[in-house]
Amino acid sequence: MHEVRIGLIGLGGMARFHIQQFGKVPGVRITALCDVSELALQQVGDELGVEEARRYGTFQALIEDSEVDGVVSVTPNDTHADILKACIAAGKPLFAEKPLTRTYGEALEVMELYRRNPIPCIINFSYRYGPAFQYAKQMIQSGKLGRVNHVFVQYLQEWGAPPFNTPFVWRFDERITGTGTLGDLGSHMIDLAQYLTGDTMTELQAMLSTIVPTRPNPGTGEPMNVAVDDFACFNARFASGAVGVFQTSRNAVGSGNQHDISVYGDLGTLHASTLNDQQLIWIHPKDGEPGTVTETIEVPETCGLDPWQSFAELVQGKPASEFATLEDGFRNQAVLEAVVRSNESGTVVSIASLLPAT
Structure with a gap:
C-alpha cells in the first residue's frame, strides 16, 4: 500500500x-x-x-x-x-x-x-474519541440505561473570566468566528449529546449572553467591543422525546477545560467528564432493595479512537463510521443556527425547519 x-x-x-x-x-x-x-x-x-x-x-x-x-x-x-x-x-x-x-x-x-x-471527510469533533465517552456510548447502546429520558451537558472554561483580563483575540471577533463560545464549545456539546445517545435534536429554546462586553486590544490596551457570546445555554427536545439541558461558558473560574455529560435513563444514570477520561460514574437501583448504588467504572484500555489513523485509512478508501461526517457537521451547524434564532426571537425554534430536503 x-x-x-x-x-x-x-x-x-x-x-x-x-x-x-x-x-x-x-x-x-x-x-x-x-x-x-x-x-x-x-x-x-x-x-x-x-x-x-x-x-x-x-x-x-x-x-x-x-x-x-x-x-x-x-x-x-x-x-x-x-x-x-x-x-x-x-x-x-x-x-x-x-x-x-x-x-x-x-x-x-x-x-x-x-x-x-x-x-471523504472527517469533521474533528474531538471529544467523541475520548475513552470515557466511547465507553459511555457502548453502555447506552447496549441498553444498560434503558430508555434515555434526559441529558445534562456542560462545557466550561475559565480563560475569558474577568480576573484573567484576556485580550481581544480572534475567538472574540465576530468577523472571524461567527459566534463565540456557542460555536467553539457549544458545537462539541451538541455533537457529543447526539453521538452518545444516537438521537437527534428537533427543537430548542436558547439564551446567549456576553458577560465581558469589552476586551483590551492586545497591541494598545484600548478596550474593544465584543459582539459574540461568552455564555450560552439552551433546552432541547430530541426525536425520541428525551430532553436536554446545555450550558457553556468562557467565564467559569476554576474550570480549565471541563466537558461533562450526564445521561439519565429508566434504569440508571451515567456521568462522564474530561476531568477523568478513564472513569465513568454509574448510579443505579440496588437489586431488590431501596436506594441506589454509585459505582466508579474503570474504562477498558481498548476504548478510545484514533482519528489520525482513521483519516489515513479513509484516504485509502476504508470507512470511518465512528467519526463525524460533513453531513454531521451540517446538522451541528443547523443546531447552532437554531440557538442563535431562538435567542433573537425568544421562541422555540424547530431544527428540522433548517434542514434542506435530501
Whole structure:
C-alpha cells in the first residue's frame, strides 16, 4: 500500500498536535504545508523536511497539488467554508476542524456542493474519541440505561473570566468566528449529546449572553467591543422525546477545560467528564432493595479512537463510521443556527425547519 501524503493547512498551536499524532501513524507523511506566515512555513517545513516547492502561501495551491492525497485543515472559522469548497471541487479527502463553517449560510452553500460531489471527510469533533465517552456510548447502546429520558451537558472554561483580563483575540471577533463560545464549545456539546445517545435534536429554546462586553486590544490596551457570546445555554427536545439541558461558558473560574455529560435513563444514570477520561460514574437501583448504588467504572484500555489513523485509512478508501461526517457537521451547524434564532426571537425554534430536503 502506498504512502499517504498529507497536506497541512494552518501551522498554529493545534497544528503542532496534529503533526505529533500523524507522526505516530505508519505509512503517513506530511509532504505539503500552507500558512500565511513565511516564518512558520520555514520553521515547520525545515523541521519536517518538506521541500520548498510544497510550502504554500495559499490553501488553493496546496489542495490542487496532485502529490497531496489528503488535506488536514487547522484554521480559524472564517476560512472553513472556502477550504471545504476547494476540497470538494478537487475531490480531495479532508480532515477539518469544527464548527463546519462560520455561519449557517456558508454551511448551506457547502452542503449543496457536497451533495453534488461528495468527498471523504472527517469533521474533528474531538471529544467523541475520548475513552470515557466511547465507553459511555457502548453502555447506552447496549441498553444498560434503558430508555434515555434526559441529558445534562456542560462545557466550561475559565480563560475569558474577568480576573484573567484576556485580550481581544480572534475567538472574540465576530468577523472571524461567527459566534463565540456557542460555536467553539457549544458545537462539541451538541455533537457529543447526539453521538452518545444516537438521537437527534428537533427543537430548542436558547439564551446567549456576553458577560465581558469589552476586551483590551492586545497591541494598545484600548478596550474593544465584543459582539459574540461568552455564555450560552439552551433546552432541547430530541426525536425520541428525551430532553436536554446545555450550558457553556468562557467565564467559569476554576474550570480549565471541563466537558461533562450526564445521561439519565429508566434504569440508571451515567456521568462522564474530561476531568477523568478513564472513569465513568454509574448510579443505579440496588437489586431488590431501596436506594441506589454509585459505582466508579474503570474504562477498558481498548476504548478510545484514533482519528489520525482513521483519516489515513479513509484516504485509502476504508470507512470511518465512528467519526463525524460533513453531513454531521451540517446538522451541528443547523443546531447552532437554531440557538442563535431562538435567542433573537425568544421562541422555540424547530431544527428540522433548517434542514434542506435530501
